[in-house]
Each structure stands twice: as structure tokens, then as C-alpha cells.
Amino acid sequence: MPISTSGRGRRIVPASAALAIGLALLLGGCGEEPAVIIAEPGEIPPAKQRVGDPQVGRQALLNRAVVTCGLPYSAYVATTGAPAPEYDLPGREGRNAELPYQLTVFTADSGVELVTSNCLGCHAAPLNGELVIGLGNEFLDFTRDPVMAVEGAGAFVEGDAEAAEWQKWADRLAAIAPWAMTDTVGANPAQAITLALMAHRDPKTLAWSDMPLMDLPPAEVLPVSVPPWWNLGKKHAVFYNGQGRGDHVGTMILASTTCTDSVAEAREIDRWFTDVAAYLATLTPPAYPWPIDQALAADGEQVFNRECKECHGRYGRYGRDTRRETRYPNQLVALDEVGTDPAMAELAVDGAEDYIRWFERSFYGRRGDAVPGLGYVAPPLEGVWATAPYLHNGSVPSIAALLDSSARPTYWRHDGAEPDYDQAALGWRHRALTEGREQFASLEAQKWVYDTTRRGYGNQGHDFGDELTDAERTALLEYLKTL
Amino acid sequence: MSVGGAVVLAVPLMRRLLPWLALALLALSAWWLWPSGGGVPRSALDPVAVAAALPALDAADGFAVLAPAGPDWLPLPEDLGPHPDQRTELWDLSGQLRDAAGEPVGFRLTLVRVGLRAAVERPATLAADAVLFGRFALVPKRAPPIQSERASRMAAGLAGAGAAPPAVWLEDWRLALPARGTDGRLRVAAGGVELDLTLRAVKDPIAPAAALLGAAPRAAGGEDDGPGFRWFAAPRLAASGQLLRGGQALPVSGTAWLDRAWGGVAALGAGGFGASRGQLALNRFLLQLDDGSELLCIQFRRRRGGGTPVPTCVAGAPDGGTRVLRRRELTLEPTAGAWRSPASGAVYPLNWRLAAPALGLDLTLAALTPAQELTLGEPVWSGAVTAQGERDGQAVRGGGRMELGGYAAPTGG
Numbered sequence: 001m002p003i004s005t006s007g008r009g010r011r012i013v014p015a016s017a018a019l020a021i022g023l024a025l026l027l028g029g030c031g032e033e034p035a036v037i038i039a040e041p042g043e044i045p046p047a048k049q050r051v052g053d054p055q056v057g058r059q060a061l062l063n064r065a066v067v068t069c070g071l072p073y074s075a076y077v078a079t080t081g082a083p084a085p086e087y088d089l090p091g092r093e094g095r096n097a098e099l100p101y102q103l104t105v106f107t108a109d110s111g112v113e114l115v116t117s118n119c120l121g122c123h124a125a126p127l128n129g130e131l132v133i134g135l136g137n138e139f140l141d142f143t144r145d146p147v148m149a150v151e152g153a154g155a156f157v158e159g160d161a162e163a164a165e166w167q168k169w170a171d172r173l174a175a176i177a178p179w180a181m182t183d184t185v186g187a188n189p190a191q192a193i194t195l196a197l198m199a200h201r202d203p204k205t206l207a208w209s210d211m212p213l214m215d216l217p218p219a220e221v222l223p224v225s226v227p228p229w230w231n232l233g234k235k236h237a238v239f240y241n242g243q244g245r246g247d248h249v250g251t252m253i254l255a256s257t258t259c260t261d262s263v264a265e266a267r268e269i270d271r272w273f274t275d276v277a278a279y280l281a282t283l284t285p286p287a288y289p290w291p292i293d294q295a296l297a298a299d300g301e302q303v304f305n306r307e308c309k310e311c312h313g314r315y316g317r318y319g320r321d322t323r324r325e326t327r328y329p330n331q332l333v334a335l336d337e338v339g340t341d342p343a344m345a346e347l348a349v350d351g352a353e354d355y356i357r358w359f360e361r362s363f364y365g366r367r368g369d370a371v372p373g374l375g376y377v378a379p380p381l382e383g384v385w386a387t388a389p390y391l392h393n394g395s396v397p398s399i400a401a402l403l404d405s406s407a408r409p410t411y412w413r414h415d416g417a418e419p420d421y422d423q424a425a426l427g428w429r430h431r432a433l434t435e436g437r438e439q440f441a442s443l444e445a446q447k448w449v450y451d452t453t454r455r456g457y458g459n460q461g462h463d464f465g466d467e468l469t470d471a472e473r474t475a476l477l478e479y480l481k482t483l
Numbered sequence: 484m485s486v487g488g489a490v491v492l493a494v495p496l497m498r499r500l501l502p503w504l505a506l507a508l509l510a511l512s513a514w515w516l517w518p519s520g521g522g523v524p525r526s527a528l529d530p531v532a533v534a535a536a537l538p539a540l541d542a543a544d545g546f547a548v549l550a551p552a553g554p555d556w557l558p559l560p561e562d563l564g565p566h567p568d569q570r571t572e573l574w575d576l577s578g579q580l581r582d583a584a585g586e587p588v589g590f591r592l593t594l595v596r597v598g599l600r601a602a603v604e605r606p607a608t609l610a611a612d613a614v615l616f617g618r619f620a621l622v623p624k625r626a627p628p629i630q631s632e633r634a635s636r637m638a639a640g641l642a643g644a645g646a647a648p649p650a651v652w653l654e655d656w657r658l659a660l661p662a663r664g665t666d667g668r669l670r671v672a673a674g675g676v677e678l679d680l681t682l683r684a685v686k687d688p689i690a691p692a693a694a695l696l697g698a699a700p701r702a703a704g705g706e707d708d709g710p711g712f713r714w715f716a717a718p719r720l721a722a723s724g725q726l727l728r729g730g731q732a733l734p735v736s737g738t739a740w741l742d743r744a745w746g747g748v749a750a751l752g753a754g755g756f757g758a759s760r761g762q763l764a765l766n767r768f769l770l771q772l773d774d775g776s777e778l779l780c781i782q783f784r785r786r787r788g789g790g791t792p793v794p795t796c797v798a799g800a801p802d803g804g805t806r807v808l809r810r811r812e813l814t815l816e817p818t819a820g821a822w823r824s825p826a827s828g829a830v831y832p833l834n835w836r837l838a839a840p841a842l843g844l845d846l847t848l849a850a851l852t853p854a855q856e857l858t859l860g861e862p863v864w865s866g867a868v869t870a871q872g873e874r875d876g877q878a879v880r881g882g883g884r885m886e887l888g889g890y891a892a893p894t895g896g
């Protein structure tokens with residue numbers, strides 16, 4: 001039964017009813033505090049997405065700046081030497097064609113050309129020598145202090161207009177820097193960054209305040225594994241915890257709040273990002289590039305449909321060309337059922353009322369709703385073979401370990417700084433370690449150690465594969481290669 | 484929740500920044516003496532020597548070009564001596580002494596060799612292949628500092644540098660460098676005072692730039708180790724001897740630090756950091772503590788104020804090991820007490836707090852005496868400081884020197 005409290009309290013409702021109630025409250029309660037709605041486990045209802053042009057969206061994704069502050073181009077050249085792009089990315093135009101894929105040029109009102117970070121920094125990654133748009137980069141290093149790099153870049157900034165642009169950018173990054181760092185390679189601080197940005201903005205005007213306007217998020221930054229974009233078209237909620245419902249664009253462009261200082265600017269980004277969202281919905285996963293034992297995969301499909309489909313859906317024989325058979329249930333699975341590390345879901349609910357209200361009140365929540373849940377969404381599994389490490393926090397290095405909890409290393413590290421695929425275990429090659437990071441003297445060595453004993457980094461739960469026989473597990477792994 | 488945003492740009496930035504920071508850590512120590520980018524040392528230096536030195540600076544010159552040093556670079560024993568195939572090099576010795584009464588005395592001798600042409604065929608001692616610039620400072624606590632500059636062509640015995648034993652001399656200023664198992668000696672006379680010290684190496688040399696690079700992010704896809712120069716330091720020399728003034732000998736003893744560096748002019752002079760660069764200004768701190776440890780720190784901050792000052796330190800342990808400490812591991816900030824220079828009008832913070840919780844260290848730094856400003860180019864405060872505080876609850880003290888840049892009002896807009 002739904003639990004409902006009045007006034008400023010928290011409402012817990014079945015997920016399917018949450019949106020309707022939320023809308024009713026918003027319509028009926030003009031001028032009142034927005035309701036804080038916490039979803040109950042179960043199916044997340046669909047929501048109509050605005051129509052966009054995928055082709056225009058791709059062009060915009062590759063060439064338009066969503067973060068509108070950055071380093072003056074002249075200083076970028078002086079600091080980095082303007083290295084040539086490492087990967088071929090068709091569709092990059094003008095100056096962007098000369099920049100690494102993570103960077104996009106933007107001309108500020110001052111006329112200064114800026115180099116800004118774009119979505120692809122996290123949401124694209126190399127795979128077998130090619131850049132895959134939509135593949136989360138699980139090798140990013142957020143252990144570096146952005147303040148040192150960004151302030152230090154000032155040594156190469158010349159000119160008053162350039163200095164002013166650099167200062168704005170550096171000030172923003174300094175304000176969120178404590179929430180923009182993790183101490184483990186691959187652990188992404190996105191959740192904490194977004195909360196920190198919200199705390200510095202007026203939800204109504206989006207004006208930036210150097211002093212935080214509400215409590216800043218906890219100092220302890222939780223790790224996030226970057227989810228693949230090619231599942232967005234199926235997902236009814238953007239985030240792992242079922243948060244980000246309704247129209248997805250507002251939730252997606254929350255990332256741009258680093259420098260989006262007015263509703264007018266947000267509205268402009270929202271307009272072209274509707275096309276980007278339409279493009280993202282057309283993305284498909286990369287095909288498994290190595291041989292697949294078809295007979296074994298067929299056995300695995302039976303195991304999958306028996307054990308996995310209730311939450312993860314049904315993909316049909318070899319997924320791709322069998323759309324009619326595909327069904328994805330958008331299930332938010334309760335924490336006590338999935339059993340995976342609860343910290344991320346709890347952070348978005350416990351004491352998070354101010355952030356939820358901020359979102360609902362802001363331009364970003366105009367067409368969408370936060371509605372976090374105390375659980376995690378069982379994701380669509382297309383291209384799952386490419387998305388190691390697994391679980392929302394990236395704590396399990398391979399699918400083999402995900403399906404056998406006794407095989408999950410307590411401490412592990414990537415085997416090398418470059419992704420190297422392990423075709424037997426389905427994941428990036430890694431090494432299990434017997435001790436945590438303390439065994440290494442230098443921070444440079446420590447940062448490679450994923451320590452699952454730390455808060456938020458746990459690798460427990462999702463032990464549904466433990467009951468499988470070895471033969472079933474082997475067959476299931478083979479099937480997952482086909483998705 | 485959503486994208487990591489602008490933070491990702493930090494990765495390519497760091498690749499080039501750290502090597503330059505390593506250079507700044509060195510170059511600031513003597514930037515005012517490098518003949519860099521037209522900024523000639525403006526003082527009572529030998530005008531003939533300066534005129535002879537400068538026209539050739541930008542020309543193709545036949546000097547050897549050094550590849551950038553990687554994090555694994557280590558000096559050789561003969562690197563104490565001169566490198567005539569290199570355009571510029573530096574011997575920079577500074578230390579803190581105490582007299583019999585325990586009164587502190589700071590000193591520093593900086594010698595910069597600037598090659599005029601590569602000394603390949605002719606012995607350097609017979610022709611004016613190079614000019615040696617020098618500056619000496621002696622800073623007693625209770626008397627005005629003595630400061631003196633000079634320059635001479637490295638010819639006819641006026642000035643020179645030798646390899647065996649390693650030594651460098653500029654007229655009657657002589658520095659014999661201490662090698663493993665062999666004591667060195669410093670003899671300098673200026674302003675009616677003579678300093679005569681025996682120098683003994685207590686620790687093996689360290690390479691601060693290499694330490695900084697070794698601790699730097701090593702991203703895939705190529706690295707930039709920065710400009711070609713070499714730099715090592717003898718981080719702890721035991722110094723003892725006497726100070727002669729008016730025929731009276733005053734016994735003194737203490738510790739000293741020697742910086743040795745060489746490379747191209749572009750690397751060490753015009754291309755490096757001065758006391759400020761772009762939007763940044765730099766401060767540098769070199770400390771030797773009486774528990775056998777050292778700290779070499781740089782702090783950069785916005786020249787026009789605001790922002791987050793960023794300190795970085797290379798810490799030397801009593802056993803000779805080094806460790807890099809970064810912003811989040813350090814507190815380095817001015818405390819009350821600023822001094823306005825009557826010469827330049829610059830207002831310098833002469834009292835600082837340096838804390839490194841990871842080392843259990845909390846220090847207060849104070850200028851030995853305020854009047855140690857240098858106005859040879861852009862004004863900097865460059866002088867002797869004392870340090871006191873505690874490490875893990877135990878009292879610790881020491882001294883060293885501090886360079887403060889970018890505190891003068893900007894001129895010419």
C-alpha cells in the first residue's frame with residue numbers, strides 16, 4: 001500500500017502512480033513546496049518523449065557545447081600543444097575536427113573561443129581501436145585534482161577577456177572540485193558533482209551563487225559506473241535508481257549546469273538537446289567482435305529466459321532482428337531484493353528532499369520528475385558484454401564474476417591502463433589482489449585498486465547466478481555475447 | 484547522476500602543466516639572474532660582459548640540445564662540474580648558519596654560466612666562451628643584509644669552472660663542490676665580510692623535477708616531459724666555518740642546499756616561469772629542518788587575486804627518500820604581518836603557515852629580516868626565513884629561503 005504523508009513530508013507511492021500524483025500536486029499546489037515523491041519498487045511507467053531529429057541531434061552532440069565555459073583556445077594550445085585527435089569521429093566540424101573527441105569549441109559572448117568539455121568525455125570510449133559513442137568510459141581517472149590543472153592553466157592565459165573567461169571556468173570547477181574527485185580509477189563522481197552544482201544555483205533563476213544555497217552533498221563521493229547510452233531508448237527512467245522520469249532531456253542536461261546561468265540559456269540547450277535525445281534513442285550496441293558458439297548460446301538463451309528475463313526482459317533469439325519478441329519490463333528492484341550496494345540509492349532519498357525539490361522547481365524538472373527509489377533498475381542487456389565492470393558502482397569486473405558471487409574479487413585492479421578484453425570472463429582483463437590499496441606506497445599505484453570493502457564500493461548482491469551449474473553459467477555467458 | 488562535465492579537460496591539461504611546474508620550481512629560484520627574453524640583469528654587472536653575452540642568445544649556436552628528462556633521471560657525480568656544451572647552467576647554494584650565540588645567519592651564492600658559443604674545440608679557460616653572473620647575499624638577523632652582484636668573462640683566470648675537482652669561481656668568490664667523501668669549500672667576500680665554510684654532503688643528491696614527474700599522472704597516448712633541462716639538488720650539506728668581519732672571526736655552522744641545473748636558454752630562461760606568468764604568480768619555499776628533513780614547495784596563485792592558490796611540495800625525509808605532496812595534503816597560507824617595500828611599493832606577506840598533516844608537520848615561517856627584496860627585474864622578495872613549529876607533537880625548527888613573486892602593482896596596464 002502506498003504510504004502518504006501530508007505537507008512537506010515524503011510520499012512513498014507505487015512507481016506507476018507516482019507520476020500522476022506528482023503532476024496533480026504540482027497543478028493543485030501552485031506556490032507550495034513541490035512534493036517529494038519516492039518510488040516504490042515495481043514497473044516504471046513509460047512517459048512520452050518529445051520528438052526530435054536524430055540526424056540533427058548527432059550533429060549537435062558532436063559540435064555544440066553543452067558546458068558553456070572553458071579554457072580559452074589560445075591557452076589550450078599553449079598548455080597542451082593541441083594534440084591531434086586520437087580517434088576518427090565523422091561529423092566533427094570546423095575547429096572541433098581538430099580537437100580530441102572529449103572537447104568542443106564554444107565562442108563566448110565576449111568573443112573568446114573556448115575549449116569546453118562535452119558529453120563524450122564520459123559517454124564514449126575506445127573499443128578495439130575505435131571510438132564507440134555511448135559506451136561509458138570506465139578507465140577515466142578522477143583522482144586528479146582539477147583545481148591544480150585548471151588554476152595552473154592560468155599560466156598560459158593572456159589577455160583580459162581571456163582571463164575573465166578562464167576565471168569563470170576555474171571558479172566553477174573549484175566550487176565543485178571536492179565532489180569531482182574519487183580516489184579510484186574508473187569510479188565516476190557524476191552523482192556528487194550534480195548535487196554540488198544544484199547547491200550553488202537558485203532553482204528558479206538558475207543564477208550561480210558562490211556561496212552554496214543549500215547543504216552541499218556529503219564529502220564522501222560515491223562511485224558510479226557510466227551506463228551505456230544505447231539503452232536510453234528503452235529506459236523509462238534515466239538513472240540507476242529509477243530517478244529521472246517523464247521527459248528525459250531536463251535530467252540529461254543537468255550536466256550543463258556547470259555554466260548555464262539563466263533559464264534562457266537552459267531553454268536554448270533544452271531545445272537542441274531534444275534532437276540529441278532523439279539521436280541517443282537510435283544508438284545500438286556494438287556487436288560482439290569475436291566468435292560465438294551458436295549451439296551453446298542457444299542453451300544459454302533457455303537459461304536466460306528461465307532465470308533473468310523477469311527483471312531484465314526478453315531479447316529473442318540473438319536479439320537484434322527480433323524486435324517483436326523483445327520485451328523490457330523497466331523494473332525497479334528493491335534494495336533488499338537485489339541486495340547490491342545501497343549507498344547510491346540511499347543518497348538520493350535520505351536527506352535528499354532539498355535536491356528533489358530543487359529539481360522539481362527548476363527549469364530542468366518542468367517536463368520531468370525526480371522520483372528516486374530505494375532500489376535499482378534492472379538494465380536492458382543489449383551490448384552488456386562491452387559494459388564491464390558491472391553493477392551501478394562498477395564493483396564487479398566481469399560477467400563471469402557477476403554470475404558467481406564467490407568469484408568476485410574483494411580487491412582488484414585493471415590489468416594495465418588500456419582496456420584489454422577477456423573473452424572467457426566477459427570483462428576487461430583484471431587482477432585480483434589479496435590486500436587493499438594500503439599495500440602500495442604511492443597514490444599513483446593506490447588509485448588502481450578497486451576496494452569493495454569501502455562504503456558505496458560494495459560488490460554484494462545480485463547473487464541470482466549462484467544457483468546455476470557451471471554448464472548453465474557457461475551457456476549463459478555465451479548467450480550474453482549475442483545481445 | 485549525470486556527466487562528469489568539465490573535469491575531464493583536466494587530463495590533457497595536466498600532461499603539460501606538470502613538467503612546466505617542475506621547471507618553475509627551479510627557475511623561480513634564480514629567474515632574476517637568467518638573461519631571459521630581453522630582461523637583462525640590471526645592476527652593477529660588468530657591462531662589457533653583458534653586452535658580449537647577449538647578442539648571441541637567440542642565434543643558432545651549436546650548443547647541445549637536451550631531450551626532456553624523464554622521471555627516472557639521476558645525476559652523475561661529474562654533474563657537479565661544468566657542462567660547457569650547454570648554453571646555461573646554475574650553481575645555487577643557500578643555507579642557514581648559527582653563530583656561537585645561536586643567532587641565525589642566512590647566506591646564498593648564486594652563479595649562472597651563460598655560454599657565448601659552444602666550447603667544443605678550445606679549452607674554456609683560454610677564451611671568453613662564457614660569462615659567469617653571480618650574486619651573494621648574507622643575512623644576519625640583527626644587521627642589514629649584505630648583497631653583492633658581479634659578472635665576468637670566463638677567461639684569463641677571472642672566472643671559471645673545473646670538473647676535477649668540481650669547482651666554480653668568480654674572481655675571489657670560490658665554490659669547491661663537495662663530492663661523495665670529499666669536502667667542499669665556500670669562500671666569499673663582500674661588503675667587508677668574508678664567509679669561509681667547509682661543506683660536507685650529508686645526503687645523496689635528489690632530483691626534485693623528476694620526483695614531481697614521477698608522481699604525475701602518466702596518461703596513455705604519449706607524455707610531454709617538458710623542456711630540456713637537468714636539475715638536481717644536494718639537499719643537505721653540513722656547513723661549518725667562520726665569518727670574518729673587521730679582522731674578527733666568528734665561528735658559524737649550519738646546513739646548506741645546493742641546486743645544480745643546466746640546459747638551453749629557452750628552457751631555463753625565456754621559456755620558463757619568472758615570478759609570474761600569464762595570470763599566475765609564483766612563490767617558492769625551500770626549508771631545511773633540524774630533524775633532518777627538507778621541504779621544497781611552490782605555490783601558484785592568481786596574479787589579480789581570487790581563486791584557489793595551489794601549493795605543491797617535494798618533501799625529503801631524514802633517510803633521503805622523497806615524497807610529493809599536493810594541494811589537498813597541504814596548508815600553505817600567509818598569516819598576519821605584511822611588509823611594504825619602500826623601493827617598489829610591493830606589499831609582501833612575510834609570515835606563512837605551512838602544514839602537512841600527512842607528515843605530522845605544522846610550521847610557522849618568518850622572514851629573518853624584512854629588507855630582502857630584489858628589484859633587478861620584476862620585484863620579488865627573495866630571502867632567508869626561519870621556521871619553527873612541530874612534527875608529531877615534537878618541537879622542530881629550521882630555516883631556509885623564500886621567494887615571493889607577483890606582489891608588486893602591475894605596471895603599464
